Ligand SMILES: Nc1ncnc2c1ncn2[C@@H]1O[C@H](COP(=O)(O)OP(=O)(O)OP(=O)(O)O)[C@@H](O)[C@H]1O
């Protein structure tokens with residue numbers, strides 16, 4: 001089982017979109033996928049049509065990721081089985097994460113421990129963690145828990161600068177004395193691209209960053225750069241609450257996502 005985190009420090013960088021669409025592609029391949037939503041806005045849960053109020057959760061006995069992480073619910077109580085994949089839903093109270101996770105030294109490992117526990121069940125091939133834009137302990141937990149990272153970025157230079165900063169941050173955490181982060185950066189996803197010249201420039205820029213790290217011997221493996229075109233089908237998927245990679249498997253943008261899923265599965269060998 002692998003834990004994957006599609007990440008960057010920038011908000012609105014297609015973290016959730018890419019997570020759901022890649023998870024959809026892997027589930028279509030027959031892989032067992034669990035998505036853990038640790039965002040206060042529960043964007044991933046909503047994308048997949050799960051919009052439960054606290055009262056509804058209480059009535060159905062469903063726990064959120066925050067409740068499981070704080071020991072107020074079990075894994076079994078939190079997993080919601082959808083048609084194609086399972087999810088653990090987000091929680092608005094992540095906004096006040098510092099009230100729930102006070103002992104950073106200990107608490108930063110909570111999500112890793114949760115993933116390790118879920119791995120023991122043997123039920124899943126992949127866990128995806130979708131964090132929000134805040135640079136807080138929850139994001140740190142996600143970075144510590146992941147085996148593999150995909151850095152996501154929109155095409156503008158501001159977005160790319162932020163993505164490059166995120167790459168540097170992960171590399172830094174990989175090299176701390178206690179090797180806080182052990183996951184590898186496997187890819188960069190340039191997202192919602194449009195315009196050939198602009199896309200090529202952006203791809204070149206990201207390639208330059210990866211080459212710089214490789215030259216500095218900060219990466220001992222290849223980092224693949226993907227691009228996902230801007231697509232109306234993605235907006236529709238969010239509206240209809242079904243991943244496009246499940247509803248329209250052979251559409252152009254889905255094929256791009258299936259390429260990423262293929263690449264992820266190659267890593268299984
Ligand atoms: N390929 C695409 N084509 C068109 N729109 C896209 C594409 N990818 C992402 N978007 C749009 O970009 C916006 C931001 O995407 P998303 O919510 O996935 O970002 P995020 O990084 O998860 O944001 P947050 O930091 O708020 O969690 C959304 O409105 C989404 O519909």
Ligand SMILES: [Mg+2]
Pocket residue numbers: 015016017039043044130131132
């Ligand atoms: Mg999101």
